[in-house]
Amino acid sequence: MPPSQIKVALIRRSEVEEADRIVRLAFGTFLGVPNPPDFMGDRNFMTPRWQSPNVKVLAARDGNRLIGTNVLTRWGSFAFFGPLTVLPEYWDRGVAKLLLESTMTTFDRWGVRHTGLFTFPQSAKHVSLYQKFGYWPRYLTAIMTFTPEANPSPLDKRTNALVFLSSLKKSQRELAIQACAKLAHKIDKGLDLTAEIRAVHAQHTGDVVLTYTRGVLEAFAVCMSGPGSEGGAKTCYVKFAAARGGTGAGERFDKLLDACEAFASSRGVSVEAGMNSAREDAYRRMRSRGYQVAMQGVAMHRPHSEGFNRADAYVIDDWR
Numbered sequence: 001m002p003p004s005q006i007k008v009a010l011i012r013r014s015e016v017e018e019a020d021r022i023v024r025l026a027f028g029t030f031l032g033v034p035n036p037p038d039f040m041g042d043r044n045f046m047t048p049r050w051q052s053p054n055v056k057v058l059a060a061r062d063g064n065r066l067i068g069t070n071v072l073t074r075w076g077s078f079a080f081f082g083p084l085t086v087l088p089e090y091w092d093r094g095v096a097k098l099l100l101e102s103t104m105t106t107f108d109r110w111g112v113r114h115t116g117l118f119t120f121p122q123s124a125k126h127v128s129l130y131q132k133f134g135y136w137p138r139y140l141t142a143i144m145t146f147t148p149e150a151n152p153s154p155l156d157k158r159t160n161a162l163v164f165l166s167s168l169k170k171s172q173r174e175l176a177i178q179a180c181a182k183l184a185h186k187i188d189k190g191l192d193l194t195a196e197i198r199a200v201h202a203q204h205t206g207d208v209v210l211t212y213t214r215g216v217l218e219a220f221a222v223c224m225s226g227p228g229s230e231g232g233a234k235t236c237y238v239k240f241a242a243a244r245g246g247t248g249a250g251e252r253f254d255k256l257l258d259a260c261e262a263f264a265s266s267r268g269v270s271v272e273a274g275m276n277s278a279r280e281d282a283y284r285r286m287r288s289r290g291y292q293v294a295m296q297g298v299a300m301h302r303p304h305s306e307g308f309n310r311a312d313a314y315v316i317d318d319w320r
Helices: 013-030 095-110 124-131 155-159 170-187 194-203 249-267 280-288
Strands: 006-010 055-062 065-075 078-086 114-119 136-146 161-164 206-213 216-226 232-243 270-276 292-302 315-317
Touching (some): 013 055, 013 065, 013 078, 055 095, 065 194, 095 124, 124 136, 136 280, 170 216, 194 206, 194 232, 206 232, 249 270, 249 280, 270 280
Parallel strands (some): 078 114
Antiparallel strands (some): 114 292, 136 270, 136 292, 161 206, 206 216, 216 232, 232 315
16 A cells, blocks of 8 residues: 555544554554453553643544554653554554654654654564664663552651642642652753643542652652553553652652552552663662563664663653
């Protein structure tokens, strides 16, 4: 089929459910899941993102038929894409290339200075495709899981001061969000999770965990959990988390993990968190607590620079 017969534009509201089905079918087929449509269970990576103001979903159509999508997420000066999925019957027909061409146009229009993606390191096909668009493979990102104890110690003793964004009054919430933006900016210039935080709060797809010491924000985590969320009913998916850098950063990161685990325990779920292996001390701290690597992917960067995947960054994320 000539690529000219396939067009790319923004997804329509009426196509979101079908886009979610394609994500499950494509990944389930690639990974050899016995029943591909069951891939990811009740977790939903499509609907919550489509509803978020910092996300654009591109759709590839053959006529009026949706055949593939790519999800573009912006965190201030940084953006990433994925999942990029195409109906299996349309694989190797240039659909992904068309989606990527539109993706690069959108990133250029956004004016972001650094972009990335998460892909299968064992797949020469995937890595080679993304290299054609200027992405370069760097360190592995481990998707780690941990089941916290059922009855954790009192939260204030474990974290000095633990606060959930949902528990704050509007004025306090705005101050907390501003503090999160300042913390992220210090880790990497222009990095900003404000829109992601607002989306989680507005959609009730989880909560934002905040840790303070003497009234100063030390760390925060965007935790997604519950029916219809990216974590689903059985998982606390830490979409992004960061502890303030500098002296004592490792200890602040430990307290952040305490907070995430306490949140997960309060909901009776396990923790899932991505950690890039370039962040060596943070990676080792998670492993020493008992976090197990469930799978791993390679982080590809454009341009070929470290961004916030570096040794002194105490950040949790993955770009799926």
